[in-house]
Amino acid sequence: MSLKPLIIAAALLPLWASAAEPQHFGLRADIPLEQTSPAPGLKPVLKESGxxxxxxxxxxxxxxxxxxxxxxxxxxxRCLQCHDVDNYLTTGAPRVSPTHFTDRDGVVQPQVAPRRYLCLQCHVTQADVTPPVANDFTGLGQFAKD
Ligand code: HEC
Ligand code: HEC
Incomplete structure (x- = not known):
């Protein structure tokens, strides 16, 4: 059997699936995809949340x-001024993780490795907002209790 019809069918599958799915616009709200949506305003970040x-x-x-x-x-x-190994005892901030000192070649460096320097790339703040798209993700904590 030739593979061609199979490949075409596989390529069309996502189109068919997306036509059948209800559309979720998420942060775009109800602005159609072909229009540019204005950027949503910044949400107030909780000052201290524990x-x-x-x-x-x-x-x-x-x-x-x-x-x-x-x-x-x-x-x-600024993050390291509170979180680095030299400062955390006086600032009371949790110490930056030891994994952050290993560079991309697996060598442990005396300072935080460049790939861990932009903290906000991975660590994010929280704001009290309604999720734009509902989801039923279950975290480890809830899962462990079941
Ligand atoms: C003025 C000192 C200070 C600065 C600057 C600071 N932090 Fe913190 N950070 C803290 C303290 C204190 C806590 C612990 C808060 C608590 O116990 O409620 C904390 C907690 C955290 C935690 C939670 C750690 C955990 O294990 O739960 C993360 C992640 C974090 N900070 C990231 C950052 C990042 C990223 C920056 C820079 C954008 C930053 N911090 C700048 C003092 C600071
Ligand atoms: C590439 C992603 C990434 C970047 C960039 C990054 N972190 Fe992390 N951080 C993690 C992950 C994943 C963990 C949890 C696992 C671990 O310890 O490696 C963590 C853990 C931590 C913890 C908790 C340590 C503990 O013992 O519980 C602190 C504090 C922290 N990071 C601070 C920082 C600061 C400050 C920066 C910037 C200088 C930073 N991180 C940059 C991914 C990142």
């Missing part, structure tokens, strides 16, 4: 405080 439990193993913990105005440049990293 450390959050993890939803899965190896999750980057959520940031439980405001980060507005915290600069990260080549010469200064």
């Amino acid at each position: 450390r959050k439990s993890l939803n899965y193993v190896n999750q980057p913990p959520l940031v439980p405080h405001k980060v507005q105005g915290y600069q990260i440049t080549q010469s200064t990293n």
